[in-house]
Amino acid sequence: MVPLSWYIMLSAVMFSIGVFGFLARRNLIIMFISLELMLNSVNVSLVAFSHYLQSMNGQILVFFVITVAAAEAAIGLAILIAYYKNNPTIKVDEINLLKG
Amino acid sequence: MDAGTTLTIMDIRPFVPELTLLCAGLILILLDLIVKRKEIVAAVGVAGTIAALYATYKLFGYAQPQYAFFDMFVLDGYSSFFKLIFYLNLILTICISVKFMEIEKASCGEYYSLLIFATSGMMIMASAADLIVLYLGLELMALSTYILAGLTRKRHRSNEAALKYFFLGAFSSGFLLYGISLTFGLTGTTNIRDIAHAIYALNVMDSPILYLGMIFIVVAFGFKIALAPFHMWAPDVYEGAPTSITAFMSVGPKAAGFAVLGRVLFDAFGGMQVQWTSVLIPMAVLTMALGSIIALSQTNIKRMLAYSSIAHAGYMLLGVIAGTPEGLTSTANYLMIYTFMNIGAFAIVIMLRREGFRGENIEDFKGLSKSHPLAAALMLIFMFSLTGIPPTAGFVGKFYVFMELINSGYTYLAVIAVVFSAISAFFYLRIVMYMYMKDPGEEIVITTSPSMSIALAITCVMVLILGVFPSFLLNLVRYSILG
Amino acid sequence: MPGTYIPWDYVPVMIVFAFAVMIGLGALVGGLLVRPRRPYAQKLAPYESGNPPVGEPRYKFSVKFYIVAMLFVVFDVEAVFMYPWAVAFDKLGMFGFIEMMLFIFILLVGYIYVWKKGAFVWE
Numbered sequence: 113m114v115p116l117s118w119y120i121m122l123s124a125v126m127f128s129i130g131v132f133g134f135l136a137r138r139n140l141i142i143m144f145i146s147l148e149l150m151l152n153s154v155n156v157s158l159v160a161f162s163h164y165l166q167s168m169n170g171q172i173l174v175f176f177v178i179t180v181a182a183a184e185a186a187i188g189l190a191i192l193i194a195y196y197k198n199n200p201t202i203k204v205d206e207i208n209l210l211k212g
Numbered sequence: 213m214d215a216g217t218t219l220t221i222m223d224i225r226p227f228v229p230e231l232t233l234l235c236a237g238l239i240l241i242l243l244d245l246i247v248k249r250k251e252i253v254a255a256v257g258v259a260g261t262i263a264a265l266y267a268t269y270k271l272f273g274y275a276q277p278q279y280a281f282f283d284m285f286v287l288d289g290y291s292s293f294f295k296l297i298f299y300l301n302l303i304l305t306i307c308i309s310v311k312f313m314e315i316e317k318a319s320c321g322e323y324y325s326l327l328i329f330a331t332s333g334m335m336i337m338a339s340a341a342d343l344i345v346l347y348l349g350l351e352l353m354a355l356s357t358y359i360l361a362g363l364t365r366k367r368h369r370s371n372e373a374a375l376k377y378f379f380l381g382a383f384s385s386g387f388l389l390y391g392i393s394l395t396f397g398l399t400g401t402t403n404i405r406d407i408a409h410a411i412y413a414l415n416v417m418d419s420p421i422l423y424l425g426m427i428f429i430v431v432a433f434g435f436k437i438a439l440a441p442f443h444m445w446a447p448d449v450y451e452g453a454p455t456s457i458t459a460f461m462s463v464g465p466k467a468a469g470f471a472v473l474g475r476v477l478f479d480a481f482g483g484m485q486v487q488w489t490s491v492l493i494p495m496a497v498l499t500m501a502l503g504s505i506i507a508l509s510q511t512n513i514k515r516m517l518a519y520s521s522i523a524h525a526g527y528m529l530l531g532v533i534a535g536t537p538e539g540l541t542s543t544a545n546y547l548m549i550y551t552f553m554n555i556g557a558f559a560i561v562i563m564l565r566r567e568g569f570r571g572e573n574i575e576d577f578k579g580l581s582k583s584h585p586l587a588a589a590l591m592l593i594f595m596f597s598l599t600g601i602p603p604t605a606g607f608v609g610k611f612y613v614f615m616e617l618i619n620s621g622y623t624y625l626a627v628i629a630v631v632f633s634a635i636s637a638f639f640y641l642r643i644v645m646y647m648y649m650k651d652p653g654e655e656i657v658i659t660t661s662p663s664m665s666i667a668l669a670i671t672c673v674m675v676l677i678l679g680v681f682p683s684f685l686l687n688l689v690r691y692s693i694l695g
Numbered sequence: 696m697p698g699t700y701i702p703w704d705y706v707p708v709m710i711v712f713a714f715a716v717m718i719g720l721g722a723l724v725g726g727l728l729v730r731p732r733r734p735y736a737q738k739l740a741p742y743e744s745g746n747p748p749v750g751e752p753r754y755k756f757s758v759k760f761y762i763v764a765m766l767f768v769v770f771d772v773e774a775v776f777m778y779p780w781a782v783a784f785d786k787l788g789m790f791g792f793i794e795m796m797l798f799i800f801i802l803l804v805g806y807i808y809v810w811k812k813g814a815f816v817w818e
Contacts, residue, residue, distance in 0.1 A: 114702055150386035154393050161397035169402045173344045175775055180351045182772035186765045187355055191362050191378050195371040209372050210448035238804050245811045
């Protein structure tokens with residue numbers, strides 16, 4: 113069996129890549145994918161902990177995270193498209209109407 | 213646990229207020245398809261809220277907390293008091309937005325059902341006894357408010373606000389989840405009370421992993437409450453969103469965030485008070501400083517009120533820092549008062565909005581007292597209250613927070629808070645100066661409606677009554693939280 | 696512990712993975728070494744059955760696809776809750792059944808909403 117710490121390290125690395133991608137990339141779609149990566153890294157660690165601790169709670173939370181992530185994706189893309197219709201750009205640096 | 217033998221219909225009892233409100237939301241969705249007049253939809257929404265309020269009132273009397281769904285959901289005085297704030301927030305927001313959404317040409321039935329779903333999410337957050345339920349409530353609230361912020365689809369600013377709110381909100385909920393997963397991995401449970409027991413039993417109080425998990429959870433709620441340095445989204449979103457939604461967002465999610473912060477920090481991480489206090493104190497000072505100082509240079513009133521709401525979040529956090537149940541009581545008290553004064557102030561801003569005129573600049577308030585003395589007087593009361601000048605309720609709220617803070621031995625923090633409170637008087641009283649001491653530039657027309665008058669009457673009367681007779685609210689909040 | 700443990704069960708996976716990479720890279724590198732390379736403008740143009748290319752390769756397609764896809768994702772993912780219920784159906788009994796029907800009813804309200812709003816009207 114693969115030891116728990118490997119999963120936790122995988123999850124930490126995935127989460128860090130997600131955070132880095134969110135902060136460093138300037139394309140909204142890539143940032144969106146980074147967000148999904150963050151959520152999925154949490155799923156990996158939750159399932160690993162859940163299996164290790166023999167407790168179902170982690171896996172139940174994973175179910176909810178998956179469904180919420182789907183809803184979040186739908187709403188996020190809807191907001192993105194509503195934005196794009198008024199102002200066709202997906203570069204973060206050009207989204208600067210509100211500031212000060 | 214053996215599910216079949218213990219799950220009964222009586223188990224749902226503590227969940228009835230949320231269930232009532234969710235049903236109202238579903239009815240509104242269907243009603244919107246049939247009914248053309250949106251006022252009817254709004255009225256049904258208010259009726260549903262009052263039904264939920266009645267359910268909370270009927271369930272309030274129990275001395276012992278009631279648990280449901282295998283200890284995942286709790287109904288106690290603490291959550292009931294916060295639910296009262298959410299109901300008031302919802303009703304007042306619906307009242308001030310009926311006319312406004314027509315002017316914005318975004319008057320749709322979804323608006324009201326989304327408000328109701330967001331409020332249900334907040335209620336579930338306040339009642340969460342398990343991190344899973346907490347996450348679900350948070351997302352129900354957050355997803356609804358993302359849409360609400362972008363509801364005026366044709367407006368570029370509203371789109372941008374929704375986009376920023378969505379991305380930063382989703383980012384913060386990623387942190388929350390990671391914090392939950394670390395806490396779960398270390399303690400082996402997601403139940404908030406069991407976490408506290410497990411921390412003692414396993415003796416992991418000094419574990420850096422648990423510390424990291426706690427920090428991540430605090431950071432995630434810092435985002436929702438808009439505590440510095442996680443406040444960046446707030447001014448942009450508050451400015452871009454429709455004004456009625458700004459009023460809703462500046463109170464509801466903040467109160468829900470504090471409800472959860474209080475429960476998680478006191479119940480789950482109660483043994484790590486030294487650690488979390490050391491994180492919260494710099495955050496509180498920074499929040500008060502940034503909010504009060506940057507607000508001085510704003511020209512847009514919604515943006516100014518956004519910074520003011522950041523500063524107020526700093527004052528509210530002081531009650532949590534005090535670290536006693538009484539401190540939490542003072543925070544809850546402040547939140548209730550803040551609901552009235554903040555929604556009142558936004559209501560006046562909404563009144564200036566009319567067809568073809570936004571009325572969001574501070575300049576637009578020039579000489580309001582000459583043409584509309586009543587509106588100017590109301591704004592004066594709300595501004596005094598936000599500053600914290602007696603005999604308004606804002607003074608009472610601040611006074612009790614500072615008192616609990618001094619009782620816990622943080623006198624220097626109270627002094628800092630009073631200093632920033634004095635600084636904040638500059639920008640609140642600047643509005644008063646514009647209204648009373650400047651000549652009107654162009655003619656000011658205000659838009660009123662019966663529901664708006666009701667909302668203004670409620671907020672204004674409450675701000676004044678609670679300022680003069682604070683004991684009523686204080687007894688209620690003490691009874692709710694301290695038992 | 697990391698370092699001391701070697702996951703023997705996964706060795707075949709690693710071997711297959713290594714072969715896949717080798718074959719892919721091998722074909723590319725081999726071709727690069729063997730083939731003659733004399734490019735000119737027509738040769739570098741994208742291949743469209745011998746016809747001259749028409750328009751941009753990246754064009755926008757209708758947002759209708761997006762709405763249907765989004766609705767599909769949302770309604771599809773909700774099915775994840777049915778599996779645990781199906782597994783524990785006997786234990787949960789009548790109460791679980793009613794709960795699940797309520798859940799499906801809420802989904803139905805959403806379905807009626809999108810239907811009435813005309814999200815399924817294609818033309």
